[in-house]
Amino acid sequence: MKIAILSRRASIYSTRRLVEAAKARGHEVRVIDPLRCYMNITSHRPMIHYRGEALEGYDAVIPRIGASITFYGTAVLRQFEMMGVFPLNESVAITRSRDKLRSLQLLSRKGIGLPVTGFAHSPDDTQDVLKMVGGAPLVIKLLEGTQGIGVVLAETNKAAESVIEAFWGLRANILVQEFIKEAGGADIRCLVINGKVVAAMKRQAKEGEFRSNLHRGGTAVITKLSPSERATAVGAAQAIGLNVAGVDILRSNHGPLVMEVNSSPGLEGIEKASEKDVAGMIIGCIEENAKPHKTRTRGKG
Ligand code: ADP
Numbered sequence: 001m002k003i004a005i006l007s008r009r010a011s012i013y014s015t016r017r018l019v020e021a022a023k024a025r026g027h028e029v030r031v032i033d034p035l036r037c038y039m040n041i042t043s044h045r046p047m048i049h050y051r052g053e054a055l056e057g058y059d060a061v062i063p064r065i066g067a068s069i070t071f072y073g074t075a076v077l078r079q080f081e082m083m084g085v086f087p088l089n090e091s092v093a094i095t096r097s098r099d100k101l102r103s104l105q106l107l108s109r110k111g112i113g114l115p116v117t118g119f120a121h122s123p124d125d126t127q128d129v130l131k132m133v134g135g136a137p138l139v140i141k142l143l144e145g146t147q148g149i150g151v152v153l154a155e156t157n158k159a160a161e162s163v164i165e166a167f168w169g170l171r172a173n174i175l176v177q178e179f180i181k182e183a184g185g186a187d188i189r190c191l192v193i194n195g196k197v198v199a200a201m202k203r204q205a206k207e208g209e210f211r212s213n214l215h216r217g218g219t220a221v222i223t224k225l226s227p228s229e230r231a232t233a234v235g236a237a238q239a240i241g242l243n244v245a246g247v248d249i250l251r252s253n254h255g256p257l258v259m260e261v262n263s264s265p266g267l268e269g270i271e272k273a274s275e276k277d278v279a280g281m282i283i284g285c286i287e288e289n290a291k292p293h294k295t296r297t298r299g300k301g
């Protein structure tokens, strides 16, 4: 097969591993910088041009679109979809996953366990929203944050109010969430491929920190999932519509709660913790699913 990887740089660990895995399985593979793609939007023959040439003959595309380039990156991916190239994850599903509120709404519709979460717009409603989610301690999050940046723990209602008002003053969209204290600064990253959890790790925040992101100094160890954790992870990926997803779960005293669903999960932490060839399994997923014109949405939406 001829596979395109949409990624800013070939040297990134995940991109490098996907290239290696695709080659090892006998495929032709090329890393394409989405920001260097340009397109003509015609009704009969959608095309993508790249550094002066037309991109043609691809069977599948692996989107590795960073949060900072979601808008342009998903537009490029949509164009591949319109050309009938099989996307590992569809553009609509990626767009859903990038908005924490939209994702939580989709998950709640499917009855998946979530931390109690509130959302508001007007400072006049701050007090009520705080009450609605059970009061401090609370977690306040930027809707489009990543790597733990923009996630704040407010220990008192007063602190929560100040933080909320400060974010609103900056015109940022935020959500307010119950703090799952019993998770003890840990969360579980489940790597879901094609409706199965293929690897999982527990990430533990460093001393004095509640955010377990590896970028914030968290450490990863392998963990065994309960059947309900497994079902929750698989259900969450399916609700968002992702073939490949990194589902983050908090272990609460009333069962697994999904915090977020990532559409371009990093491979380094999970491959090292689990000692599994996750990149190879991703290429396997493409081998099972890629047929031209298989995207259900044809790039719509
Ligand atoms: P990001 O997209 O920036 O990674 P997350 O929503 O995943 O944002 O939050 C970052 C980290 O903060 C999580 O991995 C988790 O350790 C911690 N965290 C987030 N929400 C909660 C919560 N409601 N209760 C307890 N810990 C939380």
Ligand code: MG
Pocket (backbone or CB within 6 Å): 147, 148, 213, 248, 260
């Ligand atoms: Mg996270």
